[in-house]
Amino acid sequence: GEDVEQSLFLSVREGDSSVINCTYTDSSSTYLYWYKQEPGAGLQLLTYIFSNMDMKQDQRLTVLLNKKDKHLSLRIADTQTGDSAIYFCAERVSNTGKLIFGQGTTLQVKP
Amino acid sequence: DTEVTQTPKHLVMGMTNKKSLKCEQHMGHRAMYWYKQKAKKPPELMFVYSYEKLSINESVPSRFSPECPNSSLLNLHLHALQPEDSALYLCASSQDASSNYGYTFGSGTRLTVV
Secondary structure (H helix, E strand, O other): OEEEEOOOEEEOOOOOOOOEEEEEEOOOOHHHHHHHHOOOOOOEEEEEEEEOOOOOEOOOEEEEEEOOOOOOEEEEEOOOOOOEEEEEEEEOOOOOEEEOOHHHEEEEEEE | OOOEEOOOEEEOOOOOOOOEEEEEOOOOOOOEEEEEEEEOOOOEEEEEEOOEEEEEOOOOOEEEEEHHHHHHHHEEEOOOOOOHHOOEEEEEOOOOOOOOOEEEEEEEEEEEEE
């Protein structure tokens, strides 16, 4: 079955880069997603990547995909205190609309 | 309008009460979802509606009853809940169930069952 794994916690200093990692199991996944959840809020879609891409960049966010190793990463450049949140990676189960989420990585940004 | 609106934001209910959670979107999306999220855990899918028809029920107990009255509205009717049902209930929508562009989530209803 599908499974998505992430490390649970990452602490960085303001201005540094953050790298959040994720591994997934479903080799048929065509799209992979990164969501951000701030305390007490819903989930905000940050970015997504199609499985035939290796990299996608969107302003301070860079997504890297290693399809062979089923490894996805999200790099946040010049991390700010407002980036403190839980970050979820997710894969979509083909043709069902169902998203499988990882456990979430709590990003703590120290001033 | 690019939002999913959920009401109420907070709900406290007793185990014998009947209440409903509401979700609304006006983006023309034809797939809508209910997710349950416990503290410090990822969201877990409960139901998927596609073109107003229930397409996925993830073996959710019958004390949760979804309803999709039209393409813009999604309800979750609650009856005889247990304290362990206390959680954040998230509604989401997407263009359709095979859309690749991810969901738009609402901000959730925080439910406490006493």
